[in-house]
Amino acid sequence: MGNTIPDLASDVQILANGLIREESHRGLGNIKMLQFPFNFSKTPVATARSAAPSLGEHTDKVLAEYGYSSKEIEQLKNDKVI
Numbered sequence: 076m077g078n079t080i081p082d083l084a085s086d087v088q089i090l091a092n093g094l095i096r097e098e099s100h101r102g103l104g105n106i107k108m109l110q111f112p113f114n115f116s117k118t119p120v121a122t123a124r125s126a127a128p129s130l131g132e133h134t135d136k137v138l139a140e141y142g143y144s145s146k147e148i149e150q151l152k153n154d155k156v157i
Contacts, residue, residue, distance in 0.1 A: 093110060094110045095108070096108055098126045100126040103126075106126055108126065131157070134148075138157075
């Protein structure tokens with residue numbers, strides 16, 4: 076039987092190629108993330124710089140960028156819209 080997804084984190088070749096890195100996540104602690112598996116000579120590949128945000132983590136900031144005031148955002152929370 077072949078390797079499974081959990082086997083990837085300890086695969087000798089994956090580790091030797093640096094395809095897994097640890098990232099700090101606010102709610103989960105240190106998590107392992109996959110790097111992009113290959114590189115292009117003329118087009119650099121951008122990798123994620125951090126773990127994905129938690130659900131709603133940036134809601135206030137995004138709404139403020141779209142012009143909502145702090146008072147309006149609080150009202151949306153009180154009304155259970157967000």
